[in-house]
Each structure stands twice: as C-alpha cells, then as structure tokens.
Amino acid sequence: MQEFFSNISGNIVDFIVYTLIAVVMLAGLVKCIFPMRYLSRLFRRATRNLEIMTVKENTRPIWQDKDFLGKPMQKQWKRFLINAEQLDARGLSLDVEQYINDESVLVSYAHMSVAEAVPGMLTTLGILGTFIGLMRGVSGLDVTNAEATMVSISQMIGGMEFAYGTSIAGLSCSLIFNILNRTSQGSVTGAMDDFIDTFRELVMPVPLDDNVHNICYLEDKASFLRRTTTEIKEQLSTDIGYSINRSFEPIARQISGFVAGQTQGQIEGLNMIVNRFVDRMDGALRGQLSYLADNLSVFNKSQQVSLEGVNQALSAADSLMKNMGSVNKLNSDIISRFENYVNELSASQAGNAHLAKSTGDMLSSMHSAMNEISTGFTRLKDSHRELEKQMEAYAAWSGRVLEAVEKQSDNVSAQAHGIANDMASSSRLLKDSYSSFVEDITRGFARSISMFEENMRDISLAFTRQMSIVKDDENAQKLSLAVEKLTETMEKASEKLSREQS
The missing domain is CATH 1.10.287 (Helix Hairpins)
Structure with missing residues (x-):
C-alpha cells in the first residue's frame, strides 16, 4: 500500500480528493438545494394565485388545473383533484395536506435521502484526504541521519498540508451544505404551510376530526332511524286505515241498503195504516167526514x-x-x-x-x-x-x-170510542212492525261486527308475518309491540261493542 501511494503523484491525489469534494457538493446543491428553492417559489406563486383568484361564469377555477403546482407536484396534485371531486360531489371536503406534505413532495423531488448523505460524504472525503496526507508524509520519513531527516520532514509537512486542507475543505463544504439545506428546507416548509392554510381558508376547509366525524355520523344515523321509524308508523297507520275502510265499505253498503229498504217499507206501511185508519173512521162515521169536508168547502x-x-x-x-x-x-x-x-x-x-x-x-x-x-x-x-x-x-x-x-x-x-179501538189495533200492528225492524237491524249489525273482527284478525296476522322479518331491529321490535297492543285494544273494543249490542 505504501509503495502504491508512493508511486502515485501527489498532485493527482490532491486533484482527485478535491474534485470528489467539489462533485459531492455540487450534486448536493443540484439535487437538494436548488429543487427546494424551486418548490418554495412554486408554493409562493400558488398562494398568490389563490389570493387573487376570481371565479367567472362558465370557467373552471385556477386551482383545478393539474399544473397548478407545477410539474414537480403534478402527480400528487392530480390525485388530490380526483379524490376532492368525488368528495365534493357528496358535500364532503378533503384535506390537501394528505397529498401535499413533506413526505410526498420533499422526499421524492428534493431527494432528502441524498441531502442526508451529502454532509457525511463530505466529512468522509475530508477525513480520507487527511489520512492520505498523513500516510504520504509518514511514508517518506527517514531518521537515519540529520540530512535525510530534514528532507523527510519537509515531505511530511507537505503531506500534513494536504491532510489539513482536505479536512478543512470537507468540513467547510459539509457545514455550508447543512446551512443551505436547513434554510432551504425551512423555506419550502414555510411556503408549503402558507399554501395549505390559504387553500383551506379560500377553497376547501379542513375536514372534521375523526372523533367529531364519528359523532356526527352517529347523530345523523340516529336522526335517520327516527325519521324512518316515523315514516313507517305513518305508512302503517295509512295502510291500516285504508284496509279498515276497504273492509267496512261492503258492510256499510249492506247496512245502508238494509236501512233504506226497512225505512221505505215502514213508510209504506205507515201510509197504508193511515189511509186505512181514515177510511175506517169515515166509514164508522157513515160518511160524515166527507160531508163535513163538503160543508166546509x-x-x-x-x-x-x-x-x-x-x-x-x-x-x-x-x-x-x-x-x-x-x-x-x-x-x-x-x-x-x-x-x-x-x-x-x-x-x-x-x-x-x-x-x-x-x-x-x-x-x-x-x-x-x-x-x-x-x-x-x-x-x-x-x-x-x-x-x-x-x-x-x-x-x-x-x-x-x-x-x-x-x-x-x-x-x-x-163515535170516538169506535175510532179509539181502531187506533189501538193500528198501534199494536205498528209496534209489532217496529219490533221486527229493530231485531233485523240488530242481527245485521251483529253480523257486520263479526265480519269486521274476522277482517281485523286477518290484517293483524298478515301484519305480524310481515313484521317477523324485521324483528332483529330494535325499532322494528318496538313497532311490533305497538301493533300487538293496538290489535288487543281493537279486539277488546269489538268485544265490548258486541256485549253492548247483545
């Protein structure tokens, strides 16, 4: 290893180390700092557009454009528009922060993983240069004599200069990149927060929290159940009333026809009785009533x-x-x-x-x-x-x-006594006719009541079979109990009416 480094020219090693530090610093600026600055400008521009936005007729708002936040966030904004359109059609709102946030924007476009690795790489390159410089300076050290020692010391100082230079360069670039990264990240985060607040205020408010939404949902569900129960009761009362009316309609027609026939018969009977009474009275008086009428005329x-x-x-x-x-x-x-x-x-x-x-x-x-x-x-x-x-x-x-x-x-x-006897016989005949009329009406009404009870039992049985399907629901059970009580009450009323008629 010592021979390898001794064979490589010191200038080439210096160039390579410094070039790597510069390349890493430049890559960090291009991949991380400049994109975050661009994102900050996009968010500020979108915020200004929302503040000065005016909606005209037959035109779409500017924020519904898929390029509203620029190409870097086109994918996230398109997904937000699709979901927001569906929820807005149902009267609900969508939180824009779920789609535009640090994780969805900065991680993908500003390469936050690279930004986290650049300071370490710069520091590593600086330390690497330090070790290379130390190794290069120590490798040429010769302490056999004074002259060789002086020469080796000068070489070691050159290696130390390279070592400290690379360390300073790596640490300085790392520090500068960290400062730029933090400021850029704070700028883009602040611009993003301003955009989200403006969007919530001017376009789409933030939706309710989960617990509040659950409470509202439960209240709406309870209100819907109450309204549904009320509608079911009203519908049932209407249907029962309609069924009762249909059941009573033939009975009412029969009773009306019976009463009309009996009334007409009684009127005809009374007319016959009166005419016969007048004829017998005139005959008993031997035509004196006719004579009296002629004298009066x-x-x-x-x-x-x-x-x-x-x-x-x-x-x-x-x-x-x-x-x-x-x-x-x-x-x-x-x-x-x-x-x-x-x-x-x-x-x-x-x-x-x-x-x-x-x-x-x-x-x-x-x-x-x-x-x-x-x-x-x-x-x-x-x-x-x-x-x-x-x-x-x-x-x-x-x-x-x-x-x-x-x-x-x-x-x-x-001749009043004879007439009184005739009137007594006529009154007995009228009494007998009225008694038979009352008995016929009573029997007809009793038959009508029995038919009504049978119809009500059939209706109750049919309604009970229909309600047995929905017995699992609590409101349905309550409604079934109410209907059973109504049926029992109507049966008691029918029995009481039958006893009174008997």
Missing part, C-alpha cells in the same frame, strides 16, 4: 161571496165619502165667494139690475147645490141601511153554520 165559497159583497159595499161607501168631500169643498168655495161678494156689495154702496140678476143666479146655483147635497146624503143613508141588512144576514147565516158544525162535532164525539 161550501162555507168557504159563501164566505168568499159575502166578502165580495162587503168589499163592494165598502167601495160604495168610499165613493160616497169622496162625493161628500167634493160637495163640502164646493160649499166652502161658494160660501167664500159669497162672502167676498157681500163685502164688495157693502163697499160699493150701489147696486144695479145686473148685480141683482147675478145674485139671483148665484142663489139659485146655491139652492141646486144644496139639493144635490141632500140627495147624496139620502143615498148614503140608503147604502148604510143596506150594508147593515147584509151584515145582519151574514151574522144569521154564520150562526146557522156554527150550529151545524156543533152538531157535526157532537156526532164525531159520539
């Missing part, structure tokens, strides 16, 4: 004739009173004119033959007017006397009619 006709005569007399009296009023008005006019004339006559102090003639004419007209008045008054007296005679005749005729009616009433009361 004749009496009505005579009353109409008398009423017409009275109306004529009253109209004549009205006309006479009107004539008397006109005559009185004429007399008042004549008297007023005569008074005026007398006043004029006394004021003029002179008369002439023409005035005397006019006075005579006036007196003669007054005399004729008085004669007319006396004639009208005489006619009025005659009309009054005629009216009194008619009223007396009407009163006498009314008395005779009343006497005839009293006689008919006496005859009717004399």
